Amino acid sequence: MKKLTLLFALLLFASSINAQTKIEQDREAIKALAGFYKVTFNYAETFSPDDDYKFHERHRSSAKEIAIILEDSPKKIVIQHLLVMRGDSMIIKHWREDWTYEDTQILAYDKDNAWKKVTLSANAVKGKWTQKVFQVDDSPRYQAIGTWVHVDGRHQWQSTTDSPLPRRENTERNDYNVLNRGNNLYLTANGWMFEQDNKKIIRSETGDKLLAMEKGMEEFIKTDPKSFGYAQTWWKQQQAFWKDARETWDVVFAENNYLKLVPKVDDKLLYEQFFALGDQSAKENWSSAKNKESIKKVIDSYLAKAG
Numbered sequence: 001m002k003k004l005t006l007l008f009a010l011l012l013f014a015s016s017i018n019a020q021t022k023i024e025q026d027r028e029a030i031k032a033l034a035g036f037y038k039v040t041f042n043y044a045e046t047f048s049p050d051d052d053y054k055f056h057e058r059h060r061s062s063a064k065e066i067a068i069i070l071e072d073s074p075k076k077i078v079i080q081h082l083l084v085m086r087g088d089s090m091i092i093k094h095w096r097e098d099w100t101y102e103d104t105q106i107l108a109y110d111k112d113n114a115w116k117k118v119t120l121s122a123n124a125v126k127g128k129w130t131q132k133v134f135q136v137d138d139s140p141r142y143q144a145i146g147t148w149v150h151v152d153g154r155h156q157w158q159s160t161t162d163s164p165l166p167r168r169e170n171t172e173r174n175d176y177n178v179l180n181r182g183n184n185l186y187l188t189a190n191g192w193m194f195e196q197d198n199k200k201i202i203r204s205e206t207g208d209k210l211l212a213m214e215k216g217m218e219e220f221i222k223t224d225p226k227s228f229g230y231a232q233t234w235w236k237q238q239q240a241f242w243k244d245a246r247e248t249w250d251v252v253f254a255e256n257n258y259l260k261l262v263p264k265v266d267d268k269l270l271y272e273q274f275f276a277l278g279d280q281s282a283k284e285n286w287s288s289a290k291n292k293e294s295i296k297k298v299i300d301s302y303l304a305k306a307g
Contacts, residue, residue, distance in 0.1 A: 131185075157186070163180075184197070
C-alpha cells in the first residue's frame, strides 16, 4: 500500500514538473516573437466555389518592424509592434498582441465591425493560450485560442477565428465582410513565420457563404537592431499615452457584452484621432488623468448601440 502511495505521489510530481516545463516552453516561444525584424507579406487567393469569380491580384510588400514586450507575467505576455518606415525616420504604432493563458473570456468577431463577449468553460481553454490581436488604435481586431506544441525542435501554435477585413483590403473591397482566419504561427531559425489559410466570407442573417480562399505568408526575419534607434526613442515618448489607452479600452471591454464601432466620426477614422492625441500628449506631457479623459471621449464617440 505504501509503495502504491509513493508511486502515485511520484507520478503527480512528474506530472507537475512536465506541466510547468510546458508552460515555460510556451512562454519562451511567445517571448521569442519580440525583436527587430525585416517582414515580408505575401498573399494570394487560391480558390473560389464561383466559376465566374475574378481572383484579385496578389499582395506583396515588405517593411521593418520592432516588437517590444510591454508585460511579462506568468499568464500574460503583451507585445507591441511598431512599423519602421523611410529608413528609421517614420514610425507608426502597429498591431498589438496580448497572450493570455487559460483565459475563459474572449471577444468574438461577428460582422460589420462588431464583437460579442463570449465566456468559455475552464475545460475548453485548459492548457491553451489566447492571442488577442488589437488594431493600431488598440481597438479589438480578433481573438483566437490554440495550444502551443513543442516537438522535434518545432515550436508551433494554431487557431481558427473570425476577424474584420485585413487592412490591405478594408478600404478597397466590400464584396465580403468576414475573414475566417486559419492561423499557423511557428518559430524559425532566423525569426518566425505567420502562415495563414483564410476564407473570405459573406455573412448575412441566412448564414455564411464562401467567396474565396486565400494563402498568406508573413515572414519575420531578425535584423540588425542598430537601425531602430529612432523607433525606440519615439516609443519612450509615446508609451505613457498608449498605456493609458490600453487601460481605458480594458474598462470599455469590461462594461460591454456587445461592442460595435462606427467607421468614421467627423470624417476621421478612429486611429487618426488616437494618433493625433498621442502626438499631442507626448508634446505637452499630459497627465494620465488627462490622457484617459481624452481617450474615453474619443472611444465613446465611435461606439454604436447594439441592435
